[in-house]
Amino acid sequence: MNELIVTLFALTLVKATPIIYAALGGVISERSGVINIGLEGMMAAGAFTAVVASFATHSPILGLAAGIGAGALFGYLLAFAATRFKVDQIVAGTGINLICAGGAAYGLVLLFNQPGASVQVASLGSSYWVLVVLAFALAALLQWVLYRTPWGLRIRASGENPSAVVSAGLNPLLLRTYAVILSGALAGLGGAFLSIGELNLYSDGMTAGRGFIALAAVIFGRWHPVGATVACVIFGFFEALQYVLQGQIAWLPANAMQALPYIAALIALAGVTGRVRAPAADGVPF
Amino acid sequence: MEPALTLRGIRKAFPGVVAVDGVDLDLYPGEIHALVGENGAGKSTLSAIAFGELLPDAGTVTARGTVGLVHQHFELIGRLRVWQNVLLGREPHKGWRIDEAAARAQVLAIAQRNGLPIDPNAFVDTLPIGVQQRVELLRELDRDPAVLLLDEPTAALAPAEIESFFATVVQLAARGTAIMIVTHKLQEVIAYATRVTVMRHGKVVERTLTSATSIDAIARAMVGGEVPPVAARARTELTPRLHVKDLCAGRGATQLNDFFLDVRGGEIVGIAGVEGNGQSTLADALAGLIDYTGIIERSGTMGIIPQDRQREALVMNWSLVENTLLGRQHRKAARRGLELDRVRARVDTAAICERLDVRAANFDVAVRTLSGGNQQKLVVGRALIDEPQFVLAYNPTRGVDVGAAALVQSRLMEARNRGAAVLLISFELDEILALADHVIVMYRGAVLGSFDRDAFDRAAIGRLMAGSA
Numbered sequence: 001m002n003e004l005i006v007t008l009f010a011l012t013l014v015k016a017t018p019i020i021y022a023a024l025g026g027v028i029s030e031r032s033g034v035i036n037i038g039l040e041g042m043m044a045a046g047a048f049t050a051v052v053a054s055f056a057t058h059s060p061i062l063g064l065a066a067g068i069g070a071g072a073l074f075g076y077l078l079a080f081a082a083t084r085f086k087v088d089q090i091v092a093g094t095g096i097n098l099i100c101a102g103g104a105a106y107g108l109v110l111l112f113n114q115p116g117a118s119v120q121v122a123s124l125g126s127s128y129w130v131l132v133v134l135a136f137a138l139a140a141l142l143q144w145v146l147y148r149t150p151w152g153l154r155i156r157a158s159g160e161n162p163s164a165v166v167s168a169g170l171n172p173l174l175l176r177t178y179a180v181i182l183s184g185a186l187a188g189l190g191g192a193f194l195s196i197g198e199l200n201l202y203s204d205g206m207t208a209g210r211g212f213i214a215l216a217a218v219i220f221g222r223w224h225p226v227g228a229t230v231a232c233v234i235f236g237f238f239e240a241l242q243y244v245l246q247g248q249i250a251w252l253p254a255n256a257m258q259a260l261p262y263i264a265a266l267i268a269l270a271g272v273t274g275r276v277r278a279p280a281a282d283g284v285p286f
Numbered sequence: 287m288e289p290a291l292t293l294r295g296i297r298k299a300f301p302g303v304v305a306v307d308g309v310d311l312d313l314y315p316g317e318i319h320a321l322v323g324e325n326g327a328g329k330s331t332l333s334a335i336a337f338g339e340l341l342p343d344a345g346t347v348t349a350r351g352t353v354g355l356v357h358q359h360f361e362l363i364g365r366l367r368v369w370q371n372v373l374l375g376r377e378p379h380k381g382w383r384i385d386e387a388a389a390r391a392q393v394l395a396i397a398q399r400n401g402l403p404i405d406p407n408a409f410v411d412t413l414p415i416g417v418q419q420r421v422e423l424l425r426e427l428d429r430d431p432a433v434l435l436l437d438e439p440t441a442a443l444a445p446a447e448i449e450s451f452f453a454t455v456v457q458l459a460a461r462g463t464a465i466m467i468v469t470h471k472l473q474e475v476i477a478y479a480t481r482v483t484v485m486r487h488g489k490v491v492e493r494t495l496t497s498a499t500s501i502d503a504i505a506r507a508m509v510g511g512e513v514p515p516v517a518a519r520a521r522t523e524l525t526p527r528l529h530v531k532d533l534c535a536g537r538g539a540t541q542l543n544d545f546f547l548d549v550r551g552g553e554i555v556g557i558a559g560v561e562g563n564g565q566s567t568l569a570d571a572l573a574g575l576i577d578y579t580g581i582i583e584r585s586g587t588m589g590i591i592p593q594d595r596q597r598e599a600l601v602m603n604w605s606l607v608e609n610t611l612l613g614r615q616h617r618k619a620a621r622r623g624l625e626l627d628r629v630r631a632r633v634d635t636a637a638i639c640e641r642l643d644v645r646a647a648n649f650d651v652a653v654r655t656l657s658g659g660n661q662q663k664l665v666v667g668r669a670l671i672d673e674p675q676f677v678l679a680y681n682p683t684r685g686v687d688v689g690a691a692a693l694v695q696s697r698l699m700e701a702r703n704r705g706a707a708v709l710l711i712s713f714e715l716d717e718i719l720a721l722a723d724h725v726i727v728m729y730r731g732a733v734l735g736s737f738d739r740d741a742f743d744r745a746a747i748g749r750l751m752a753g754s755a
Contacts, residue, residue, distance in 0.1 A: 144383075148383045148384060149379075149382050149383055149384060150377040150379055150384055153366075153370055153374065153377060153384065154374065154375065156363075156366070157363050157366065157370075157374055160363040160364070160365055160366065161361065161362070161363045161364075163361050164361040164362060164363050164371070164374070165374065165375075166361075167355075167357070167361040167425070168374040168375035168376075168425070169375050170374070170375045280363075280364070280365070
């Protein structure tokens with residue numbers, strides 16, 4: 001029994017990690033006033049690119065860097081659409097999700113000549129624990145940056161009232177661009193953790209809605225880095241529980257078990273809706 | 287003396303209109319200069335150019351020192367603290383982190399130097415409007431501006447707040463700041479400004495010392511002729527139309543608490559109060575938009591002039607004719623068989639445009655293409671066209687110029703004279719005092735006092751609006 005609890009605990013942290021990265025990306029983006037619905041796609045981009053880079057260089061570290069870079073690139077794309085062209089952020093983000101999911105699936109065929117999954121590549125191996133710890137450290141760091149530094153204050157101001165930021169002689173569009181690039185980089189890191197951290201390959205659809213779960217965590221965590229992280233741990237727990245309980249309860253179909261984290265996210269969101277307040281200018285083009 | 291700000295030959299055109307047309311203006315250190323004019327006269331464009339927010343098509347702007355602008359609609363962030371709003375972009379820091387103690391001290395220091403009491407740690411959205419404006423002002427003062435532009439600074443303030451605001455402004459001017467106030471409140475111009483510049487159709491039509499002019503003279507210069515008089519108050523028979531008792535509705539700061547009110551046919555009842563004291567909750571409850579407890583008894587038909595014409599009154603992409611029908615489409619007279627009676631609607635539109643002097647290219651253009659003043663006149667005209675027995679008028683002259691305001695006020699007075707009950711909710715105390723037969727002062731969702739026309743006491747009403755008996 002004790003062993004089960006230890007396993008459950010460790011697995012919870014591992015399963016929470018990629019969602020934490022994406023959720024921190026969601027927090028920073030939404031705090032600056034851009035809803036990043038493209039987190040899911042940016043995770044997929046990070047996961048796929050990390051595998052490709054690791055495959056090409058045999059270096060999982062370079063793979064990680066490439067995953068972060070790919071996420072950042074799509075972050076920049078969303079920022080560009082949201083600030084320069086004032087495109088509806090939900091539409092732009094959905095576009096990014098479609099491009100990334102489709103692009104990765106196509107890339108699998110193109111590069112590895114097989115649909116469904118890539119070949120096995122060099123992975124981080126047991127050192128992926130560093131990324132688990134880093135996720136929690138980043139949450140604390142981001143909390144400090146948002147609430148204690150001038151840059152964090154300005155990011156929050158951009159998400160509340162960009163015209164006031166202009167009055168202060170700053171450029172809210174530039175602030176939003178930085179925030180969304182950072183958001184994409186974090187989501188890309190989360191994706192890379194999935195593909196070359198936990199595993200050693202990319203398989204089609206492996207992000208499995210974690211980007212959306214991260215969005216739920218952002219709301220459940222009231223747009224606070226630490227709050228969102230707590231929410232991610234809760235979702236991670238249900239995902240871990242699903243693995244631990246697999247085959248233990250005979251009458252419950254496996255599919256129902258797999259739905260646990262999503263059901264948890266749904267219930268969490270239903271519970272907080274109406275009681276939390278998004279940044280005032282969240283999702284409003286400026 | 288060298289001017290602190292010099293504008294020479296400023297010209298700015300927007301598609302279809304020359305907003306500012308060859309304007310020269312000098313602002314001197316220590317003066318309070320009023321810039322007045324009707325809506326669309328070009329004063330906002332000119333101050334945006336002076337501030338550097340907008341580039342002129344021609345002409346030069348020379349400033350000796352920084353220029354600050356206090357916006358009519360505050361550019362504040364409600365969920366941040368006072369010091370965060372004031373020092374945004376110029377945060378004192380120790381290493382990478384903000385030095386919060388230094389920031390609070392800095393805000394307190396500017397506040398004390400300018401006689402503006404403030405709690406630097408308070409969240410802005412918990413502060414009353416008057417204090418929020420102090421925050422806006424402090425933000426500009428922290429940059430030590432040589433020139434301070436104030437755009438309709440007293441629009442949302444209670445009379446007492448206006449007095450203390452101007453005390454600060456006068457003190458600033460005395461210390462050498464050049465101040466320009468864009469306003470439409472002419473009595474403030476006379477009371478506090480040293481010079482006044484009047485604009486009309488993008489040009490300066492008059493510059494004078496305030497000591498050498500009068501409210502009437504300035505108003506005439508703004509309109510370019512005589513201001514039309516408001517229709518006379520006739521003797522009327524009073525019949526009960528609206529009875530409100532123990533009304534509770536809404537929540538938070540704008541909650542109604544046991545509100546009571548009677549409006550009779552043949553009278554105008556004015557609700558005086560500072561914005562945000564429950565007026566919109568009252569209007570929404572009377573219009574049937576929100577749930578309430580208590581008694582609202584109303585007899586007869588109702589015409590409504592909502593507070594926000596673009597959000598609550600008009601569909602911006604619809605034509606004048608369609609908007610005229612809106613809200614009146616259920617009447618039998620609006621239909622012909624199963625269809626709407628388009629001919630009848632057109633006749634109604636023509637009548638409204640004639641009575642309220644609505645200027646549009648034709649009746650089929652989208653109301654979006656109309657100026658704000660013309661949109662407002664259309665809304666007023668629609669509310670009155672069916673001669674309702676009760677009229678709910680919420681800031682009926684919002685955003686319309688002096689001449690048009692007189693026209694709107696006349697139509698309300700005529701509705702009263704023919705026996706309609708008119709409830710006038712307005713943030714312009716002067717409008718209420720001019721029109722109402724009876725004034726009710728509203729504060730924090732409750733009735734704080736009431737006055738009959740023969741007992742109007744401007745000072746007493748002003749004190750009650752600020753919440754002090």
